[in-house]
Amino acid sequence: MSQRVSSRSFRPARIRTRAAVLVAGFGASVALGAGVATAAADTTTSGVAHAVQAQAAAQAKAAQAKKAAEAKKAAQAAKAAKAAKAAAKKKAVSWVDPVKKYKLSASFAANGGMWASKHSGQDYAIPTGTPVVATHGGTVVKAGPNGAGDGPAYGNAVVIKHGNKTYSQYAHLSKVNVKIGQVVKTGQKIALSGNTGNSSGPHLHFEIRTTPNYGSAVDPVKFLRAKGVNL
Structure with a gap:
């Protein structure tokens, strides 16, 4: 009688133990599943973040390359525009001063005892031997002495034909470096300044004419300024 009671009372204890083991196992399974899910979620989040960063870096690199x-x-366009402007300026300013580092003295149409009538050109006060250019x-x-045919008052002189009824004359020269028929370029040396002829001191007498001869002069300063030369 006592043994049966003991056996019956032991069964519920076994059942409770098995139930506890099952619950514990189920809890472990749930915990493990949750851990796996969390790890998977972490991996997915990390991958997305990396992809976003990579895309952002690629976009930044592309934007930088586009900006460069x-x-x-823009730099090439500016360089081309500058070159074109310089070329246009060089082409436009095809007239130059006959001498450099000068001081303007007697002007066109000025009165004075040095001339039979009004002054026919513009004088540039410069030392003897200063290069004179076309x-x-x-x-x-x-080209030559006696005003190159215009009279002894001019001393040694040169006259250049430029076309369109335009001529330039250079007088009182100490030396002539060109000859009749020679073709010269803008800025080419043609003579050295001097004090020959009817001159009170070393200077260049410069004229712009409508013919090669004396008596057809126009205001050379006004003419050169109209051509873009700053006197």
């Missing part, structure tokens, strides 16, 4: 390309294009390209039509 635009800057290079103020514009053309052909030498007069």
Whole structure:
């Protein structure tokens, strides 16, 4: 009688133990599943973040490359515009001063005892031996002493034909470096300044004429300024 009671009372204890083991096992399974899910979620989040960072880096790199390309294009355009402007300026200013580092003295149409009538050109006060250049390209039509045919008052002189009824004359020269028929370029050396002829001191007498001869002069300063030369 006592043994049966003991056996019956032991069964519920076994059942409770098995139930506890099952619950514990189920809890462990749930915990393990949750851990796996969390790890998977972490891995997914990390992958997305990496992808976003990579995309952002690629976009930044592309934007930087585009900006650099635009800057290079702008620099090239500015360089081309500057070159075109310089070329246009060089082409436009095809007339130059006949001498450098000068002081303007007697002006066109001025009165004075040195001339039979009004002054026919513009004087540039410069030392003897200063290089004199062609103020514009053309052909030498007069060169030599006695004003190159215009009279002894001019001393040694040169006259250049530029076309369109335009001539330039250079007088009181100490030396002539060109000859009749020679083609010269703008800025080419043609003579050295001096004090020959009817002159009170070393200087260059410069004229712009409508013919190669004396008596057809126009205001040379006004003419050169109209050509873009700053006197």
